[in-house]
Amino acid sequence: MPERQQRVQALYEIALTIGGKETLTETADAALAGYLRKLNCSVGGIFRATETGYTPTATIPADPAGNALLSAGIERLAELSSDGFPSHTEPTAGDHCYLFSLPDFGALVIGKQGGEIDTATRSALTPLNEKLAEACRNKLVERQLREQRNRFEAVFDAIPEPVADTVVEDGTEEIIASNAEFERTFGDTDETPGTAMVPEITDTGESTQHSRPIDTDDGDHRITTETSCETVDGTEEFLFHGVPVAGDQADEYIHLYVDITDQKRRADELRRYERLVENLPIGVYRTTPGPDGEFKLVNQGLVDILEADSKAYFENRSVSEIYADPDERAAFSDRLLEEGTVDNVELQFETADGNQIWGEVSGIVTETDDGPVFELALQDITARKERDQQLDVLNRVLRHNLRNALNVIDGNAAMLNAAIEDDELQSHVKRIERRVSNLEALSEKAVTVRSLFDQGRSTTTACDIQALLMRVSNELEECHPDARVVVDAPEQSLYVNADVRLKMALAELVNNAVVHNNRSTPEVTLTTETVTRDGEQAVEIVITDNGPGIPKHERKAIESGEETPLQHGTGLGLWLVYWAMSLLGGDIHINDADPGTRIALRLPQAGGDAQSQPDGGTGVAVNSGD
Amino acid sequence: MKLAYSSATGDALRNELTSLATQEHVRGLLVLATPSVDITTDDFETTLRSMSVPVCGGLFPQVIVDGEPRASGVLAIGLPTAPTVTVVSELSEADDDLDATLPAEGSEAAFVFVDAHADANGVGSLIDALFRTYSVGLSVVGGGAGRLDGGDEPCLFTGDGVIKDAAVMVTIDQPIGIGVRHGWNEVAGPFRVTDADGGMIRELDGEPACEVYQEAIETNTDTTLHREDFFETATAHPFGISRLDGEPIVRDPFAVDGDAISCFGPVPEGEFVTVLAGDPDSLIGAAEQAAETALTEEPITDSAGTLCVFDCISRQLYLDEIFEREVAAINDDGWPMVGALTIGEIANDGTGHLDYYNKTAVVAAVSDSA
Secondary structure (H helix, E strand, C coil): HHHHHHHHHHHHHHHCCCCCCCCCCHHHHHHHHHHHCCCCCCCCEEEEECCCCCEEEEECCCCCHCHHHHHHHHHHHHHHHHHHHHCCCCCCEEEEEEEEEEECCCEEEEEEECCCCCCCHHHHHHHHHHHHHHHHHHHHHHHHHHHHHHHHHHHHHHHHHHHHEEEEEECCCEEEECCCCHHHHCCCCCCCCCCCCCCHCCCCCCCCCCCCCEEEEEEEEEEEEEEEEECCCCEEEEEEEECCCCCCCCCCEEEEEECCCCHHHHHHHHHHHHHHHCCCEEEEECCCCCCCCCEEEEEEHHHHCCCCCCCHHHHCCCCHHHCCCCHHHHHHHHHHHHHCCEEEEEEECCCCCCEEEEEEEEEEEEEEEEEEEEEEEEEEEEHHHHHHHHHHHHHHHHHHHHHHHHHHHHHHHHHHHHHHHHHHHHHHHHHHHHHHHHHHHHHHHHHHHHHHCCCCCCCCEEHHHHHHHHHHHHHHHHCCCCEEEEEEECCCCEECCCCCCHHHHHHHHHHHHHCCCCCCCCEEEEEEEEEEEEEEEEEEEEEEEEECCCHHHHHHHHHHHCECCCEECCCCCHHHHHHHHHHHHCCEEEEEECCCCEEEEEEECCCCHHHHCCCCCCCCCCEEEC | CCCECCCCCHHHHHHHHHHHHHHCCCEEEEEEEECCCCCCCCCHHHHHHHHCCCCEEEEEEEEEEECCCECCEEEEEECCCCCCCEEECCCCEEEEHHHHHCCCCCCEEEEEEECCCCCCCHHHHHHHHHHHHHHHHHHHEEEECHHHHHCCCCCCCCCEEECCCCCEEECCCEEEEEEECCCCCCCCCCCCEEEEEEEEEEEEEEEEHHHHHCCCHEEEEEECHHHHHHHHHCCCEEEEECCCCCCEEEEEEEEEEEEEEEEEEECCCCEEEEEEEEEHHHHHHHHHHEEEHHHHHCCCCCEEEEEEEEEEEHHHHHHHHHHHHHHHHHHHHCCCCCEEEEEEECCCCCCCCCCCCCCCCEEEECCCCC
C-alpha cells in the first residue's frame, strides 16, 4: 500500500477513536490508545492545561513516572510555552517524544521507542489534534455541568422539606423529579400534592384555588400560598412555593412545600391565649421601662379597670399618667429593672374618670430586640383594701373602745359589789363581772386572730414539734394543776414549717380541752406521726381529750368554713385554730373519740435532718413555737 | 530454565511435574498441554493442586519441545523466580475496569494466555488494559489457548484448577527479548469495515463481507473461495489491519455465517482491512527474523536462556509439511526452544504497541538470569 494512503488510512482510523465516550477520561483514554496503536507508539499522554501547569487526563502507561521516555516528554511539556508547540525531544538515542497542542484544552504527548514519526504524519495530525481538543473541551464542560448537576441534586436531597421538579404539558403538571423528603411525605406519586397548582402557575389571573391570599409576581409566575395536602400521615398544612425554572423548558417549575401544620397549630393556640388574656378580669399590659413609660399592649381588662372608653385611651399616654402619684411609676420601674420580677406590689391608680383605685401589680422584665419591656398584670384590689380598712376600724373598736368601756363597766360593777349587801343583788353583779371578763377575753382573742393574719401566708422557720408539745404541755399544767397532759411524741424530733401561730393553735385546743372538760381530772394526750398528704410527707399532731366533745354546730361551722345566722359558733377559739392552720399551709380534722374528741392538725414536714443543724438543714431558722 | 516433557497421565504425570517443581531454582511451573491430555479430569486438577509451587498454563493445539512441534503430551517449564499468577475471569464480559485487577508494576515480563474462544471484544479489552497499565514497561508474550475444534471447554488452568472464558497471566523477573513477525503481504484492499462486532465482520465497504472477501481473493489470486471449505482457503488469505511503521496486524478468518466472516481477535468497525497472502518463504523468513530480533535485543545479547515460541497454529496448517522449516529457522543452537502453537498470539516487542495477533510468529528469548 502506498505510504501516503497508509497514512491517510491511519489518520482516519485515529479520528474514529476520538469522541463518542461517556466521560472526559474515557474520551482521552480511547483517543490516546488509538493514536498509539495506529502510529505504533508505546507511550503517551493527554494533559489538561490549568493555572498551575499541566495535569494528566490520560496516560499510557498508567504511571508515567515509571517510563523514562514519557517522563522526559512531561518534563519538556512543563517547560514549554503556549507558542512552543509542536515540540520534539529525544532523551535517549533513537527514542523520540512529540508534543502537540490541543487548542484551548492542553497538550498531547506521544513517545515512540526505537523510531520516529515522519514529518508528514506529524503535520497531518494537526486537524486530529484539534478534533481531540474539541472533544476533550466538550467532555470537560459536560463534566463540569455534571458536577454542577450532582451538586444541585445533592442539595436537592439535602433540603429537609419536600421539593419536586415539575413540568406542565398540555395543561397537566407532572413531577419529573423529587427529593427523598417529598416521597417520604407524599408517597410515590406523579401528581402534585394539594390543589392543582397549574392554574396559579400558568395563569396570571387571580386564583380561586386557595383560601389564603397568594403572593404572585405576574412577571415570572412565582407563587407562594398556604395549601392543604394529603400526606402519608393524613391532611397537613403547607406553605407552597412555586418557582419557574429559567431555561429552554419554559414550563418547568420547582415546588417547595414547607410544613406549617405545627406552626398553624401554635398560631391557633396563641390566638386562644390572646382571647383568654383579652377576656381576663385583670389588666394585662406591656410597657417600656422608665419614669414615664409607653404602653405597647393593653388588654380589655385594663381598659375596664381604668374605666377607659377603649384601648385607644392608652395611645400617646404615658404609663405614669395612670398612677395616682406619677412619681411612684419611676420607683416601680427602677425596682422592676433591678429585681427582674415583682409580685403583688400595691399601688394607687387614677382611672380615666378620675377615681382613685388600688391595684396589685405583678410583672417581669423581658428582653426584646428593642430593649427591655415590662410584662405586667394589674388586679383591682380596691374592694379588698376597703375591707382591710373596715377590719382595722373594727379591730380598733374591739381593742380600744370596747375594752375601755368594759374596764369602766368592770370598775363600776366592783364598786357596786362592794356597796350592796343583798345576796341576790350581789349574784347579779357577779354575773355582770363574769360577762365582762368573757368579753375582755373575746376582745383579746380577736386581737390575737388579727395578729395571725399580720404575718401573712408564708413562714421561713422550721418548728421542732417535740419541743413545742413539751412546752405547751408544761404551760398548761402550770395554769391547770388538776389537769393531766400526756405527750406521746417519738424521741426523734420532727420538724414542720411553722411559726408561733402553731403554738397559738395548739395552746387554744389544749386549753379548750381542759377548760370545757367536765371530768374531775381533765386528760389531754398529744401524739405525733408522719403521714402522706397530697403525695408529700407531712406531720400529724393529734390532740385527744376525755371531755364532752365539741358541739356539732361549732364543728359544722369549721368544717364548712363559713358561718351563717343559723349556723355559728360561740367564740373565736376554733376559728383561731382554723385560720392558723390555713395560713401555715396545714389543715384540721375533727373526729369524735371515745370518750371525748380527736383533733388532728396536719402540716408539711420540713427537712428530715433538720435536728442536726441549727437551721434544720432547710435554710430556715429553727424554733420551738415561739 | 528447567524443562520437562511428558506423555504420561495420572500419577506418572503428577510425579514428573512434582519432580520438576521440586528441583533447585524452580519457583513456579508454566505448563503447556496438548489436546491429548484431558485437563478436565479430577486427576489433572488434583495434579495441579498438589504442586508445591505456583502453576499456570493452558491447552494448545500443539506444543514445541526441543525445537519440534508435538501434538500430544505436556510441556512443563520451570520458572526460576517465584511468579505472580493473575486470573481474569469472565473474559467475554471484560471492560475498562480490568485495569484495577492487574498486578502492580515491578516485574520484567509476563506470559499471558487467553481463552481463544472467548468473545473477541473481551480479549481486546484485556489487551488494551495491559497496554494502558504497563505500556512497554512489561514485556508481554503469550497467545490464545484452546482446541481448534473446541469452543466451550476449559482450556486454561492454575494451581486452583481449570477455567474457561478467562485469561491467566504469570509475571516473571527474567528479562526477555521479543520478536514479532508474520511475513504476510497485502494483495487486495484496503476495505473499510462498515459493519462489525468484535471479531465478526458483516460488511466491507458497505457490501456483504463474504462477497467482498471472495471477490478480492478471486480477483487477485488464482484461488477460488468455496463456502464449504472456507477455513482451508481463508487460512491462506487473512485480513490485515494496517498501522504506520509496522507490519499490519493479522486477523485470521475461520468461519463464515451468511455474509459475515468470523475472525480470531477484534476487527474494529470503521477501520480499514486488507486481504493478505503469503508464501512459504516469506513466512519462514519472517519467523527467522522474529527470532533474530528476540535474540539481539539489548538485555539478551550475550546471555544464555530459553527460546519460548508462540507460533500460530494456522501457520502450521498453511505451511503443512514445510512448517518444520519455520521451526528450524527459529531454532538457535545455543538456546533450548520450547513453546506452543497457539490460536492467536499476544506480544509487545518492548518498543511498540501491545497487540493480539493472528498468523504470527512470536519469539521470546528468556534470559536465565534475573
